[in-house]
Amino acid sequence: MIVPFRHFVSSVAALLVASSCAGPGMTPVGPGKTVESPSIVRSKLGRYIKHVVIIVQENRSFDNVFAGFPGADAPTFGYMKSDPTTKVPLEQITLKASQDIAHHYGDAVTAIDGNNMDGFGTPLLYGGGNVGRFAYSYLAHKDVAPYWTMAKRYVLADHMFPTILGPSFTAHLALIASTANLSSTQSLENYPTSEPWGCDAPSGTQTYLMNNQGSWSQGPFPCFTTIATMADTLDAAGVNWKYYAPAVAVGGNVGGQVWSTFDAIKKVRYGPDWTKRVISPPQQILADAQKNALPSVAWVMPDWAWSDHPATYSDAGPSWVAAIVNEIGQSKDWKSTAIFILWDDWGGFFDNVPPPQLDFRGLGIRVPCIIVSPYVRPHVSHTQYEFGSILRFTEDAFRLPRLGAMADGYTDQRAANIIDSFDFTQGPRKFRTIRSKYPTSYFLNAAASMRAPDDE
Numbered sequence: 001m002i003v004p005f006r007h008f009v010s011s012v013a014a015l016l017v018a019s020s021c022a023g024p025g026m027t028p029v030g031p032g033k034t035v036e037s038p039s040i041v042r043s044k045l046g047r048y049i050k051h052v053v054i055i056v057q058e059n060r061s062f063d064n065v066f067a068g069f070p071g072a073d074a075p076t077f078g079y080m081k082s083d084p085t086t087k088v089p090l091e092q093i094t095l096k097a098s099q100d101i102a103h104h105y106g107d108a109v110t111a112i113d114g115n116n117m118d119g120f121g122t123p124l125l126y127g128g129g130n131v132g133r134f135a136y137s138y139l140a141h142k143d144v145a146p147y148w149t150m151a152k153r154y155v156l157a158d159h160m161f162p163t164i165l166g167p168s169f170t171a172h173l174a175l176i177a178s179t180a181n182l183s184s185t186q187s188l189e190n191y192p193t194s195e196p197w198g199c200d201a202p203s204g205t206q207t208y209l210m211n212n213q214g215s216w217s218q219g220p221f222p223c224f225t226t227i228a229t230m231a232d233t234l235d236a237a238g239v240n241w242k243y244y245a246p247a248v249a250v251g252g253n254v255g256g257q258v259w260s261t262f263d264a265i266k267k268v269r270y271g272p273d274w275t276k277r278v279i280s281p282p283q284q285i286l287a288d289a290q291k292n293a294l295p296s297v298a299w300v301m302p303d304w305a306w307s308d309h310p311a312t313y314s315d316a317g318p319s320w321v322a323a324i325v326n327e328i329g330q331s332k333d334w335k336s337t338a339i340f341i342l343w344d345d346w347g348g349f350f351d352n353v354p355p356p357q358l359d360f361r362g363l364g365i366r367v368p369c370i371i372v373s374p375y376v377r378p379h380v381s382h383t384q385y386e387f388g389s390i391l392r393f394t395e396d397a398f399r400l401p402r403l404g405a406m407a408d409g410y411t412d413q414r415a416a417n418i419i420d421s422f423d424f425t426q427g428p429r430k431f432r433t434i435r436s437k438y439p440t441s442y443f444l445n446a447a448a449s450m451r452a453p454d455d456e
Helices: 006-020 037-049 062-066 105-112 147-155 168-175 230-237 285-288 317-329 332-336 387-397 440-444
Strands: 026-030 033-036 053-056 076-078 083-089 091-093 137-139 155-161 185-187 206-212 217-219 241-244 245-251 251-259 295-299 339-343 367-372 379-381
Touching: 037 387, 053 168, 053 317, 053 387, 062 137, 062 147, 062 155, 062 367, 076 217, 147 155, 147 317, 147 367, 168 185, 168 230, 168 387, 185 217, 230 241, 230 387, 241 285, 241 317, 285 440, 317 332, 317 339, 317 440, 332 339, 339 387
Parallel strands: 053 295, 053 339, 091 137, 155 379, 241 295
Antiparallel strands: 026 033, 076 083, 155 367, 185 206, 206 217, 245 251, 339 367
């Protein structure tokens, strides 16, 4: 049996060597890799990249989407703690497979099992019963063909890790703030006791906190004033941004409530950004791209039916992502755009790479990340990225300050900059349409499901 922990230790050692060997004007970004000084990085990014689009899908591990991908760290087998010497072949499943696997903080710790990555069969199914071998599965290639096409034509990052162990609530916060800390020693974990996530939650809703000693406690109502987000720095710099999000049915609100992690940021929820920059329905990104009217920075959340979340009984997610990429690719904005496609958390599915534990919160279990831009060459990047890497790239592209100190939990300070996957010495590549099952018109005409893409 290959013991993943040894690979982890080797990677850490390589990182320390890279840190000590970086030359003048160079900054270490990962095992054996360096990039140019921050001033040079910002100059290059600002010259070529005018639009950053972050497309977020739901609940899939890297191996669940890309097992067997050429050149990637993506085996087609794993191991189970109950029989640690026997390979478990990954079973092919479809996007319409109905099982939804528990994937809370504790489930992640169980799955990682001291970096052996063999405890994925232990968590429960939400419908009841142990997940067993269903967690050891991969999506049928025909279902995720658009993802594989984009990964082959552009960049597949095979070491992207969420900032925090656990499910979607904290993952989405990290994608706008690079942290879920409420103080230097306390982080939000798991999800609030009631929906929706944020200031619109029912009175009495509580959150969960974990401190740097591993102790848990109940946290405050999820309407936060102490978390700095990209909304702060983008607004201060006058940079246009939008957060495209679905509507969800909440209580008697038949008109729906916008499902956005910014709902948990009091300054945004009760300020002008909520109506000006939090946009619903998410299909508006397609119309904006068609009009060559992309914002400078965009986050795009899916409707439940297009989210890739288990138990949607839908295979529309890859086509939804392809529709966004196709509309941008066919627009005038293509030549100045970087698109990052990633999944918010692992969803309980097997992954073979032990996540480096950089602090008391994580990193979380690995998720897929595809980088699409006219300024990348086709390759698999093995650089260790985290969600803060995408925010760091965005900050450098628009000359924004970091969100806060690493001591306070802001990971955009430490994260490797994804600029190392770009090549600005080449001219912008011509876009080629991504083939998919459902066309753009399918999504433009689709009715909202009024269900949250995730509620964990």
